[in-house]
Amino acid sequence: MTAFLTAWWRMAVADCKVKLENRADFGLIIAGMFFTSAASGATLYLMLGQGGSIAGYSRYELLFMQGFMFLAYVFESSCCNAMYMLETWLKNGNFIRYYLRPVHPLQMLVLERFHPQGVVVAATGLSFCGFALANLPGVFDVAFVLQMALLLPLAAIVLNAINQMAIASSFFLGEYFPVFHTVGKLTDMSRYPFELFPRIARGAFMLLPLAGIVWWPCQVLLKGQPLLPVLGVMTLIAGGSVLLLMWLWRAGMRRYAGAGG
């Protein structure tokens, strides 16, 4: 593990230096994050209009849920950027090296690339959450911070596992876009209250690990549900998602045949 962490740290430092060398590019990335998050926040704000609530959630609770989603995405944004290259590597044979290196393929993927844009995503998420909490009196205290510190990493694991499973569809279909696009529609909706959807959709969201991204954590953070049962459920969801992801990669790697690299 020490060798892995040393290698990761060296790669992260080198990648940061390279990415920050071209400041115009990094500035454009910040602009991209700003405009996408501002558009999604403003849409929500305008949608709610004067009423200011939907399915029992206030405007600020919904903004907090959006911010929580951004924070859950930080790990993937900075550490798993290489996953979008999987399809290309499978096609051009570069993926062969994943069979040869002495680390787990998913760890190997994390070792491929680091992107400092994760810092921008984190800043965006914190801004959303901070603004929402400033308008939600009585929610923020020490217990809230502890609960968030416990639930956020689990939510990040669930989101990342779902997206990596979607990317792993390129083992079986040749391209990841169709499945990733479809899954993106679902994960995008998971930042809204599930109470909006009919019983069948709610059940499906609970069975699929989507509820573990925002809804379950926010039941504790915003709706005052006790932490321990939800933490148990979240641990189960996160563990199950990772196991499923590992199984899918194993099946994909068994199926893959390539040459070159």
Next chain:
Amino acid sequence: MSMLRACYQLALANGRVTATDRKGRLIICVGYLLGMWLLYWLWRGLYLNDPSRAGLDFATALTHVATAQTLFAIITTPADWRLAREIRSGEVASQLTQPMNLALRHGAMALGAVAAKALYMLPAFALFLWWAGLNLAPSSWPLALASLACSFVLLFCLAFIVGLAGFLATDLWGIIASKDAVVQFLGGALIPLAFFPPTAQTLLHVLPFAHFFNTPVAYLTGQLHGPESLLIQACWALAFMLFAHLASLQVQRKLVVFGA
């Protein structure tokens, strides 16, 4: 005439490439229907306690958003990514040696992709409209189709100009994400412009933003009748074409390619 034939062949070839992957098309259509279904419940929840928001009832608002999202899925092309990739790989050098304007070449390819996507996504859209009990009722189909064509020109020119930034920047994610977010939000694809404050609405209709999605959707849903908005949209489409041409000439002066 030979230029038109070349455009047709390019459009046909790229349309075929877009429509080749049957499994992919099916998954995209299922994903699209799933997204629309969830959108239905989101807007239904929104209108549950207030049956008239921003002067629109549930059916009108949902028809607007669903149509705009469908248009976004169909007429938005990856011309920006393709051009940027060609610039980075140096492939653009061999494209420039061909007896065809770079913008026209990419435009023809984008048109082929749009036609192919329309072929497999419009039935899914019709299915959703039927399920949700909604319908499109344009007062004039020619005006609605002309507005759609102008919308394609606007979106393609914008994507082409953004793709040209590949001559100046190495990572285009930020600029393309900004463009998509601004075009969707201010164009009325995420939320009808009726939800915006009145001053913003006026401004967005005079500027090109409303004409990306809001104008064609308003014609398709019968909210617009006269040709005035179409004329403004067509003027913006012409301005965008001119700007894309000038931008293309300007950045080609900076072009230095090794290899390709």
